[in-house]
Each structure stands twice: as structure tokens, then as C-alpha cells.
Amino acid sequence: MPSKTRAKEAKLSEFYAGMLEWQIYRAAKIPGPGAYDGNRDFKLPNGGHFSKVSSSLKGYCDDDIKRGLSTPGPADYPTPILPKAPGGRFNQSKSKSELDWIALRGPLTPGPADIPSIPPPRLSGGRFNLANPKSDVEWLMYHAAQMPGPGSYTIRPPSPPRGGRMTLARTKSEFDWIQLRAGKLPGPGQYGQPERKLGGGRFGISASKSELELVMQRAAQVPG
Numbered sequence: 001m002p003s004k005t006r007a008k009e010a011k012l013s014e015f016y017a018g019m020l021e022w023q024i025y026r027a028a029k030i031p032g033p034g035a036y037d038g039n040r041d042f043k044l045p046n047g048g049h050f051s052k053v054s055s056s057l058k059g060y061c062d063d064d065i066k067r068g069l070s071t072p073g074p075a076d077y078p079t080p081i082l083p084k085a086p087g088g089r090f091n092q093s094k095s096k097s098e099l100d101w102i103a104l105r106g107p108l109t110p111g112p113a114d115i116p117s118i119p120p121p122r123l124s125g126g127r128f129n130l131a132n133p134k135s136d137v138e139w140l141m142y143h144a145a146q147m148p149g150p151g152s153y154t155i156r157p158p159s160p161p162r163g164g165r166m167t168l169a170r171t172k173s174e175f176d177w178i179q180l181r182a183g184k185l186p187g188p189g190q191y192g193q194p195e196r197k198l199g200g201g202r203f204g205i206s207a208s209k210s211e212l213e214l215v216m217q218r219a220a221q222v223p224g
Helices: 001-014 020-029 058-072 096-107 136-146 173-183 209-223
Strands: none
Touching: 001 020
């Protein structure tokens, strides 16, 4: 019997998967909070009741209503007496349009014919230049002839050189300078040496040991 129920539920799950009916079906099978057996002997805490204070105690809303009833409104203030405006009337004349103003100003405005023309200047006599004008090359030659050349300037004679003479002595070469300096430097035998006495001692006549003998000697001294 349980296997048939499971097979039926598997078919239903496959058929209604992802649908609203399947969600409703699953929710109907899930136990709710009331399906569990809780502690029936649980007692509610004592104390706690509604306020039994008389309704004559007023709250902040009642205070606002009372204050609003005693506060005058805008209509409770008297209307101020304003001074009467002096006499006057609307203009009942027909005002001129833009075209009327143009027609009115037209006769008063002078036209082009009313302004006298300026007399043109009188042309004075003259003639065409019949001379052969110079070309650019001729102008360059003319300017070059007017400009002073190098020979046109006076050169100030140079002042003669003042005293001095050429040396006629034979200058020393580098080798001559080396010989001159070497002749003035003291030699090794010209320095004084302090007297030193040598203490006692003697030369070792015994034969020196080889490297192999020293190794064997050290090995014999090292404890095994």
C-alpha cells in the first residue's frame, strides 16, 4: 500500500511540477503550527487591564480644540476703512493706430528731394606722365650710386705698439727640465739613518717539516 501511494505521489509530482496546484497540494500535506501537541498546561501571565480613569481627563487633542474655540478667526477682525479714490474716468477717445501715426509723421518728415545735394568738387587740371619710368634694376643702380662705398670712410690710423722685446734665449725642453729638477733633488745616500742595534737570535738549522708530517703530528694529538 505505501508503495502505491508513493508511486501516485511521484506521478502527481511529475505532472504538477512547477504549477500552482502542486504548490497547493504540498502545502496541504505540510503540518502547521496547530498540528503539534504543545504544553496545554501553559498559563498566561497575570495582571494587565485597560485604564479605568474617568473620561473627564482631557488629552492634547481636547486642549487643541479648546484653544481653537477661544482663538479669533480671520472673519472676526473688523474690515479697515480705506480712503476713497478721487474722481476719474476712462478715456473714451479713439487712439491712433500705428498706421495713423505713420500717416501723421509722413508730411512732417522731409523726403530725399527736400535735402539739398552736396556740390561735387571741381576737377583741377593735370596731364599724364609721359616720362619713361625707371625699372627696378635702374632704381637699384641709382641707390647704389648714392650710397658711400668702403673707400669713402676714413679709417683711424692704429696706435703704435708700446715697449717690449722678443726673447732671444733658448727655451728648455721637457727633458732639460727633468734633468734640472733631478739635479736639485737629494739622493738616497743624503738622508741620515738612525742607529739600530739588533738583539740576540740564531738561525734555525733543523730541517722543516713537510705538510704530510704536520698532518700526521696533528692527527696524533687529536684524541680518538
